[in-house]
Amino acid sequence: MSAKDTISRLLRCRAVLEKLKLLGMVKVYSDNLAAAVGVSAALVRKDFSIFGLTGHRRGGYRIDDLLSQLNRILGRDQPLKVLIVGCGKIGTALMNYRGFGTQGVRIIAGFDVDPEKINPNAVPPVYPMDDFERVMNAEQIRVAILATPENTAAHVAERMIMAGIRGILNFAPIPLKGGPSCLVQNIDIALELENLYYFVRLGEATEERRGK
Amino acid sequence: MSAKDTISRLLRCRAVLEKLKLLGMVKVYSDNLAAAVGVSAALVRKDFSIFGLTGHRRGGYRIDDLLSQLNRILGRDQPLKVLIVGCGKIGTALMNYRGFGTQGVRIIAGFDVDPEKINPNAVPPVYPMDDFERVMNAEQIRVAILATPENTAAHVAERMIMAGIRGILNFAPIPLKGGPSCLVQNIDIALELENLYYFVRLGEATEERRGK
DNA sequence: TAGATTGTTAATCGATTAACAATC
DNA sequence: TAGATTGTTAATCGATTAACAATC
Numbered sequence: 001m002s003a004k005d006t007i008s009r010l011l012r013c014r015a016v017l018e019k020l021k022l023l024g025m026v027k028v029y030s031d032n033l034a035a036a037v038g039v040s041a042a043l044v045r046k047d048f049s050i051f052g053l054t055g056h057r058r059g060g061y062r063i064d065d066l067l068s069q070l071n072r073i074l075g076r077d078q079p080l081k082v083l084i085v086g087c088g089k090i091g092t093a094l095m096n097y098r099g100f101g102t103q104g105v106r107i108i109a110g111f112d113v114d115p116e117k118i119n120p121n122a123v124p125p126v127y128p129m130d131d132f133e134r135v136m137n138a139e140q141i142r143v144a145i146l147a148t149p150e151n152t153a154a155h156v157a158e159r160m161i162m163a164g165i166r167g168i169l170n171f172a173p174i175p176l177k178g179g180p181s182c183l184v185q186n187i188d189i190a191l192e193l194e195n196l197y198y199f200v201r202l203g204e205a206t207e208e209r210r211g212k
Numbered sequence: 213m214s215a216k217d218t219i220s221r222l223l224r225c226r227a228v229l230e231k232l233k234l235l236g237m238v239k240v241y242s243d244n245l246a247a248a249v250g251v252s253a254a255l256v257r258k259d260f261s262i263f264g265l266t267g268h269r270r271g272g273y274r275i276d277d278l279l280s281q282l283n284r285i286l287g288r289d290q291p292l293k294v295l296i297v298g299c300g301k302i303g304t305a306l307m308n309y310r311g312f313g314t315q316g317v318r319i320i321a322g323f324d325v326d327p328e329k330i331n332p333n334a335v336p337p338v339y340p341m342d343d344f345e346r347v348m349n350a351e352q353i354r355v356a357i358l359a360t361p362e363n364t365a366a367h368v369a370e371r372m373i374m375a376g377i378r379g380i381l382n383f384a385p386i387p388l389k390g391g392p393s394c395l396v397q398n399i400d401i402a403l404e405l406e407n408l409y410y411f412v413r414l415g416e417a418t419e420e421r422r423g424k
Numbered sequence: 425t426a427g428a429t430t431g432t433t434a435a436t437c438g439a440t441t442a443a444c445a446a447t448c
Numbered sequence: 449t450a451g452a453t454t455g456t457t458a459a460t461c462g463a464t465t466a467a468c469a470a471t472c
Contacts (some may be wrong), residue, residue: 002463007410011403012387029429039387041429042465049431057430058472061369075374080409090309093301098361099385100377101295103402106274123406142416143409166415167408173311177250183415185408188397189306189381191223196379197292197355198219203378203395204354214439239455253453254441261455269454270448429472436465447454 006047007074012037013044014070015103021063028059047127054161079106081141083165085156087112087126090171094145095124109137129156142166150174157184218259219286224249225256226282227315232273241272291318293353293378297368298360299338300322303381306357307336318352341368345375355379362386369396 016036020028030048034041048054053069055061071077084091086092087110095110110126112118119126127135144165148156153172158169161182170176170186178184232240237267242260246253260266262264267273283289299322300327307322322338326332331338339347347353356377360368365384371378381396382388390396394398 004407004411005463007407008403011406015403030431038387040465042467043463044428045431046464052306055430056472057470058428060429074406074410075413080405082405084389089305090302093305096301097401099400099402101386103406105402105405142412143405147407167412169404172312173309175250181413183408185404187401187404188311189309189399190311190317191220191396192222192381192399193225193292193294193317193355193357194286194315195216195219196381196395198286199216199395200354200379201287218440243453252441254443257453257455263434265455266447269446270452272453346440426462426470427472429470432468434465434467437463439462441458441459441460443458445454445456448452 001086006050008045009037009039009047010051010074013047014067014081015065017070018069021067027060028063028066030055033061043107052080069073076104079104079168080143081106081108081139081145083132083136083139083141084106084110085112085129085132085144085146085160086110086116086152086172087114087148091145092170094147095126098127108141110133110174132160136163136165137185143169144171146176147171218262221249221251221255221259222263222282222334223285225259226286226288227277228284229275233279238275239272240275242267242302245273246419251278252317288316292355293315293318293320293351294318294355295344295348295353296322296336296349297324297341297344297356297358297372298322298364298384299326300359300361303357303359306383307338320353321347323347344372348375348377354379357383358388359379359383 013033016033017028030041030044034044037044051073053066070101082105084094086106091110095107100107107124109124111129111132112126113129117126118128142165144160146153146157146168150173153174154176157168157176161179165182167183170184173188173190175186176184228245229240229300235395240257246256263285265278275297294317296306298321299307303322307319309330312319319336321336323341323344324338325341331337356372358365358369358380362385365386369380369388373391377392380394380396382396384405385400385402387398387400388396
């Protein structure tokens with residue numbers, strides 16, 4: 001899906017632009033952005049043109065302008081509020097993840113069925129799973145991270161979807177399918193490792209062949 | 213990159229096949245696999261044909277045969293040994309991740325610069341970063357997970373690559389680029405959430421329009 | 425002006441799908 | 449045999465790139 005890839009690239013452009021701005025830079029060329037994001041300059045301009053992001057012929061792009069246009073498109077007005085379901089190791093790690101603060105992601109609460117994990121006074125608080133629907137509605141949240149063990153993941157996801165969650169980032173070690181009312185993005189860590197390993201071995205195989 | 217996608221699909225097919233085998237099933241059709249993996253049957257057969265995986269006209273595929281052929285291609289002979297660099301919240305969570313055991317991924321050790329994190333008696337053990345090269349060579353490891361904070365990630369990655377690591381799965385909240393000797397797969401959690409959120413909002417927008 | 429960069433169009437490339445002959 | 453499924457080819461689809469006129 002290219003729409004997805006286009007948005008990914010725009011998000012990465014935004015991250016780069018924010019860093020450039022902090023460094024005090026004022027303008028940037030498609031060439032610079034492309035190098036920073038790791039794609040071709042033509043593709044950066046193409047992505048921009050899809051959303052009507054414009055610069056100045058000969059003069060590149062004003063970083064401020066580009067950022068405010070990107071923020072309008074990508075929605076950076078309010079922070080992205082997220083719930084975490086499953087407060088085991090991974091869930092807990094994500095509760096206080098450093099990478100979120102800078103990116104405008106805010107973890108509002110965690111949920112678990114294990115009474116020992118509950119702690120409404122922590123920041124973010126951890127509530128019993130029974131409170132999920134209530135908190136979700138009270139805070140108007142539509143995106144959640146799923147981080148339960150494999151055996152409960154599908155069941156829990158169903159409950160979240162029933163409650164009205166529209167997007168799930170799934171860290172459970174089993175891929176889930178979305179549905180008409182809910183998008184699912186699976187993060188399959190074991191699969192990523194095995195995929196990486198395949199190409200590592202492939203590279204070694206071709207190296208050996210060359211070496212001969 | 214399709215090669216990457218093809219391998220991902222084959223890995224997912226393998227995972228499905230292993231479950232079917234546990235259930236006592238003997239044969240499977242491209243149709244079944246496709247539904248389980250969430251792609252078209254034609255694509256499953258296409259992926260198979262790229263690697264010469266064959267079944268029986270009219271008779272589908274024998275699960276045992278397919279599994280052993282897939283294992284040959286994807287390399288399931290020995291477990292995939294992995295090191296983790298950075299034993300903060302995320303790194304520690306991955307140290308004992310349940311999803312790895314079943315998939316043949318084995319975390320051999322973790323590393324950190326913080327003396328308080330060191331524990332050579334834990335399973336897996338956590339060593340000082342100074343021991344990285346030694347352990348990597350002793351265990352013949354080529355793939356590692358990077359889970360340090362943003363500010364040290366690039367520097368640490370460089371050290372890992374110098375040491376001879378060939379593949380890095382990067383959980384640090386800053387995308388890294390690979391190089392000729394090392395592949396990098398970035399897991400950018402904030403970006404995944406923002407991407408998901410974009411399409412959630414997009415869906416809501418079109419729903420509203422329909423509602424009118 | 426001369427030179428450089430954008431914005432966009434057309435060309436290319438590659439992945440997926442459709443379709444069907446082969447065949448069990 | 450009749451029917452169903454594979455393996456593969458050709459068609460389609462879509463994303464990326466190349467190229468260049470517009471223009472600052």
